[in-house]
Amino acid sequence: MSEPPRAITLRALSGEPLADPAVRSMVVATVHAIGERQGVVVEGVETTPNRVTITIERTPIEALGFVAELRRITNAWYAGKFGGAPLWGTPAGEGEEWKQR
Structure with missing residues (x-):
């Protein structure tokens, strides 16, 4: 059974990192590359200076896994190439107060 195309967006928490053509x-x-490796047909990729939207024919959870892998790989590449903060940013910790006790 084929899933309808799903669009999922990964957005930078600050700045416009995809304004740089090399980063984009x-x-x-x-x-x-992730699509080829996982056997996922990428229906479309759209970018703006601060986000990428990917359209694939997968379930919502599979689409989330796809974009999580994209975030992991590109964060590591960006931090290694440019030093410092990851490409997509680091979200503020939420719900972790119990670890402080």
Whole structure:
């Protein structure tokens, strides 16, 4: 059974990292590489200066896994290449107060 196409967006928490053509092309290439490696047909990739939207025919949880892998790979690449903060940013910790006790 084929799933309808799903669009899922990964957005930078600050700044416009995809305004840099080299960063944008690396992110788009990584989308296609993950698709090839996982046997997922990438229906479309759209970018703006602060986000990438991917359209794939997968269940919602599979689409989430796809974009999580994209985030992991591109964060590591960006931090290694440019040093410092990851490409997509680091969310503020939430619900972790119990670890402080």
